[in-house]
Amino acid sequence: GAVVSQHPSRVICKSGTSVKIECRSLDFQATTMFWYRQFPKQSLMLMATSNEGSKATYEQGVEKDKFLINHASLTLSTLTVTSAHPEDSSFYICSARGGLVWETQYFGPGTRLLVL
Amino acid sequence: GENVEQHPSTLSVQEGDSAVIKCTYSDSASNYFPWYKQELGKRPQLIIDIRSNVGEKKDQRIAVTLNKTAKHFSLHITETQPEDSAVYFCAAASRGYSTLTFGKGTMLLVSP
Numbered sequence: 001g002a003v004v005s006q007h008p009s010r011v012i013c014k015s016g017t018s019v020k021i022e023c024r025s026l027d028f029q030a031t032t033m034f035w036y037r038q039f040p041k042q043s044l045m046l047m048a049t050s051n052e053g054s055k056a057t058y059e060q061g062v063e064k065d066k067f068l069i070n071h072a073s074l075t076l077s078t079l080t081v082t083s084a085h086p087e088d089s090s091f092y093i094c095s096a097r098g099g100l101v102w103e104t105q106y107f108g109p110g111t112r113l114l115v116l
Numbered sequence: 117g118e119n120v121e122q123h124p125s126t127l128s129v130q131e132g133d134s135a136v137i138k139c140t141y142s143d144s145a146s147n148y149f150p151w152y153k154q155e156l157g158k159r160p161q162l163i164i165d166i167r168s169n170v171g172e173k174k175d176q177r178i179a180v181t182l183n184k185t186a187k188h189f190s191l192h193i194t195e196t197q198p199e200d201s202a203v204y205f206c207a208a209a210s211r212g213y214s215t216l217t218f219g220k221g222t223m224l225l226v227s228p
Contacts, residue, residue: 004159034215043205043220044160093159103148103167103209105216107159 006108023094029074030096038091084115118143122219139206140188148209196226
């Protein structure tokens with residue numbers, strides 16, 4: 001149980017385009033989803049917290065107009081990187097909370113974004 | 117906000133040895149401490165967690181200890197195996213479990 005999927009797993013795009021990443025909880029209702037960014041050989045940096053039906057809460061330094069988050073249902077959250085630039089290239093991972101153990105976050109497999 | 121320090125950054129052991137990874141946290145209100153294992157290019161996976169009302173928890177070869185007074189917690193892996201090789205992250209949750217703050221990670225290398 002507590003499986004989280006993420007799509008796509010990899011994406012390459014041109015500078016200036018927008019990219020949408022989906023995060024789904026497959027076997028539980030995720031009251032809260034989180035979006036992280038991870039640089040090579042570094043830790044997970046929380047970008048934003050997303051609650052179903054309400055606006056996301058962004059961490060300090062994360063541009064909300066740049067990283068649009070939508071949590072339209074209890075099983076789906078999306079992150080859209082708008083007008084992507086090479087410095088946005090990174091590994092983006094979502095997590096979801098709301099399974100059997102309420103406090104636990106279950107992670108998706110991540111999306112590797114490369115902006116050319 | 118919360119700050120989590122993790123040591124060491126890398127740890128090399130021989131198969132069968134024990135490995136210990138230590139973390140400290142700053143927010144005395146933190147009350148949930150999970151440990152995640154992340155293999156290269158893969159998702160972090162929860163391996164064990166502990167709450168502030170418990171001092172120690174074990175699950176087969178893995179154990180976690182928590183010292184609330186000193187604000188530190190440790191991961192202990194006994195009888196290490198090559199498949200234990202990965203990056204391990206500790207984390208602390210505060211604000212009513214709202215968010216996790218992660219340590220910088222420890223790369224564990226277990227040599228056969």
